[in-house]
Amino acid sequence: MSLLSEIFAYFNYWVVVILIMLGMYVVMANPNLVKKVIGLNIFQTAVFIFYISMGEIEGGTAPILDDAFTRYANPLPHVLILTAIVVGVATTALALALAVRIYRAYESVEEDEIDAEDARAEVQE
């Protein structure tokens, strides 16, 4: 296999790796809570791509049975990732609801400001 086809055969996986690094970095490094949630979404999307990629079969079609086709993509990863997408959306909704409440309570969604506020309250006690 030539180098080019080697790279191409694993193209999806490279995308997955890059998105995972990007997502994790945003989650950990960005002090803005909403952006953390966006980072989590990038991170999860990378895993979705990984799962769909592993379901594909050379020359297959979408797994809806029809007499015209004999070769289909593997349906199981699709099912798993549908579940994972739903879980991701649910997590996002909950995270944003928490961010809204945090904003109401602290008037900020910046991590350092929230910590400073908590430290101030701690001293007063």
Added chain:
Amino acid sequence: MIAQSLQVGAHLPALQVVVPLLAAPVCALIQRPRVAWATALAVSVLALLMSSALLERTLVAGPISYALGGWAAPWGIEYRVDTVNAFVLLIVSLISTLVLPFARDSVEQEVRADRIGLFYTAWMLCLTGLLGIAITGDAFNVFVFLEISSLSSYVLISLGSERRALVAAFRYLVMGTVGATFILIGVGLLYTMTGTLNMMDLAERIGAVEDTRAVKVAFVFLTVGIAIKMALFPLHAWLPNAYTYAPSAVTAFLAGSATKVAVYVWLRFFFTVFGADYAIESMSMMLLMLPLALSGIVIASLVAVFQNDAKRLLAYSSVAQIGYMALGIGLFSTTGLTAAIVHLFNHAIIKTVLFMALGCILLRTGSVRIASLAGIGRRMPWTMAAFVFGAMSLVGVPLTVGFISKWYLLLAALEFGWWPVAALVVATSLLAAVYCGRVVEAAYFRDPQPGSIQAHAREAPLTMLVPVWILIAANIYLGIDTDLTVDVARRAAVILIGAVP
């Protein structure tokens, strides 16, 4: 009638999870606080009965397999109950059953009235998730129920009365989601290499591909992902704040159940799916885990000593206790595993009772900062007496369950001739005595400020004291009569390690 009861018996594994799952929407529809609470309690008791029945059957007749949807594994999802997870099911439902009576008054004080109906809905969902993780024989199903229990525990934690509860819940959500996604990656890699998701099937097929890098990476991602969920040092950062700011009843419930289930998942993947040999030899887990476990025990215990809030102090102590379990697992022997599993149970009943005692104080005085505990021992004698017994068990005083755990841990360390490890276990027990001692000293040997709430606090209501003392009784009874727990734990350890001791 007999046919009828047999039929119910055959469906116990499914009902164990489905009954709390059905109770959740019912609680949401009811909304009335007391009725929702009563429903949750009734379901919890039912779950406890079912898990005891399941444990008994696995002890008598071996593993039970249940094909959900009637589709045989590996095509369908299988519930597989053996002594190991039946024991975990029992722990989870027992803790829920004992904390719920206590929760009624505590929650009414700490949570706004119009949120209580949904509070118990989230509680039922959390119970469903934890039981589901413990009982399933399917690697992907673990992820789904892990998310049910995680999302509901973020909700439960966020309901704490301080605004810091919100931040604690958010941070737990972020770390928990990263952990769960790591688990998802691990499961995905295993599926790609073997074509199956069923754990028993995975165990069979993994041997052929175990030298591939993909399986090694799957092992790493699963290990790290689960370690986040069980708050293994140094991935414990979410735990102290979450436990400190959650409502008292939630802290007591989660401290006794959630991390324990995560430890179980670790055991299941290490021993059943990958196999003990793979974990030790190919991945050198022993070399990795022992330093982590030991430094976790020492550092978390030391940090606990310097806390000013009793709830946070106990939270750091929990991180240390997870270290003891990891130590037991890391020793990779039947005795070590027995110690870990016994401690899983014992720590659940110790830490739950300690957090419940703090919940009683919080109900009456509104604060569990150590400075404000002064003189509380005289105002709330029963509560503080329970705390003292619980603390003695945590330290490992003989005739309590805590002693049994430490004893087996010492035995396991000495089997390898590792005196320094044994000495460290003893030394950190003394640290536990120091940090618990700070609470006890404040409660008994300092005087409350005249005119403060503490000076006029009443004893906690009976609905809270009775479950607390049931757990204390269990702490002492099971500390003397060790057959029950140690015997089950040893059988579970043998199943996992797959050899006769």
Added chain:
Amino acid sequence: MTLDAVDVAFTEAAVGAGIATILMLATLAITSARQKPSEKRALAPMLAAVATGLVLAYGLADLPPFADPEAPAHRHVAPRYLNESAKEIGIPNVVTSVLASYRGYDTLGEVTVIFTAGVGVLVLIGRTRHRRRENDDE
């Protein structure tokens, strides 16, 4: 390069239409918060992210090549769904067969997750029956 995952694509599209709107509204609710530049903590996250990526790449490079029909993922459990579901379930969409029946229990879990999120959002920011109490946390 197509991936033949029509159900997944459809879901993502529907989620984009429905959920993204809510996401936007939520962000609007807190947009007054401005982003401040903060570089000081960037090194440790960078290292952790790169380490994770490298470990993953190390494993992924070992997987069967993309779309390889001989990969174990396609040889063991999945063929039964494609070959037998017409007979056992009787509907042409295999994804639906697996989702709703073979692995229907996962889907029950998935619905429970959605319900949990709904309960959580309601508890956190839902309109409550009584108006807010004095001295509440909001």
Added chain:
Amino acid sequence: MRHHIIVRVSTRILVAFILLFALYVQFHGDFGPGGGFQAGVIFGAGCILYGLVFGVDALRVVIPDAIVRSIAALGVLLFAGVGVVAILAGGNFLDYSVLGQTPTAGQHLGIILIELGVGMTVASVVILLYYAFTNR
């Protein structure tokens, strides 16, 4: 947007078609792509469109909070309930084969019912999220 007559009229028509499409996706998932989840999201999105144009309170009049909450719970109950009925009919939990005259008829019935449960919960949670996030 409340005062633009073109937007108002076209939204009414559009919403009707979106809801119809949601029902098509709900009950046609056996043959093409789609099913309860996608249908639920589309249904919810249609309702949100209505809310965006006519105001969230107008939507609340059509679909009150209490109803949305109940349907979310009932969807889960329906799904799990089908599983319990399967036990009562002599099968395992969620074994639809025992629900009909023939196994495939049972599977059909079971899948339609559980997809309906999924659709109910998803649609109502989407609307519920919209209500919650527009609360001030």
